[in-house]
Amino acid sequence: QELFGCCADEDITQKSTYKLLKKDIIMEDIKKRAETSDFSSVKQIVLDYPEEELLLVFDPDLTYGQSFYLVLTPEAKNRILAPPETVTPEPKGWISLGSEKEIDEEFVKETREKLKILVQKVHRRLGQPFSFSDSTTTDNILEIPSENHSRFSIKLMQRDVGIQPVTVLQNDSTQTHRSPQRNNFSQYSPRQLSNEELKSILQDESLKSF
Structure with a gap:
């Protein structure tokens, strides 16, 4: 690593993970160090490489x-040095098929x-204790009882109902006769x-051999 200036975490870090090496320098190292060279196993591949610089990549993982x-x-090498840009697809226009009408x-x-209702109270009564009680309609109180008005009546014209088929049920009955009860003791x-x-039992040979 020191010969090529690519020491891990010094010359090459996780931020800059690659370095270009001259093809001639690699071949010279293979000739000098022979089998001890790190590139001896790829000698023929380096010779056949069409360009003058090879890419060495640091792999910390x-x-x-x-x-x-x-x-x-x-x-x-070109994909690593110039990775393709990821193009974010643009959103397409919404095509109406009539679903917005149903929504x-x-x-x-x-x-x-x-309806707007204004409720007021005399200022002198604010903050005073008060207890609620039942009352009847008087001249100062307007009663609005609930009633069925023809203007706001709603007729059921359509109903969504879900049903589930069930098996046919059959009711059967049987009767059994109990046997006569008896008292036993x-x-x-x-x-x-x-x-x-x-x-005689203690002197028996079979008991002794048991």
């Missing part, structure tokens, strides 16, 4: 397993003017062996 890689074709029909629009008592029976 070790993509190909080494800190550097040599670009061996003029096309690849406009779904908007809730006001068909009449809003049982009683048990522990078995007791006599002394002779215990003695």
Whole structure:
């Protein structure tokens, strides 16, 4: 790296990741150092390279397993030195197919003017305690009861309904007869062996070999 002036993080950094090397200098290094030269494995490729300068690229991520890689074709060198510009596609004009009419029909629009009501209170009553109570209509209170007005009646002309098919159901019933109930009971008592029976069992050969 020092012979060609391409020491990592000194001559070549992550901001400037490549350097052009003269073809003659590479061949001279191969002749002097022979197999110890880093370019000995690509000697014939360097000889066949059509241009006078080869591109050496610094690879800090070790993509190909080494800190550097040599670009061996003029096309690849030109793509690295002058990368193609990425052209951002321009947005195309919107072509109306009539969908804006359906969207406009779904908007809730006001068909009449809003009612304006002014509510006032005597200034001397501001900040005074007050309790609400039920009251009836008097001369000073205007009551506006709710009523069905023919002007604002809306008739249902169309309805969107979704249905789902279901299987045909059938109701069946069966009846079983219970057997007659019976009251049963049982009683048990522990078995007791006599002394002779215990003695014969303990002296049995099968028990001893068990």
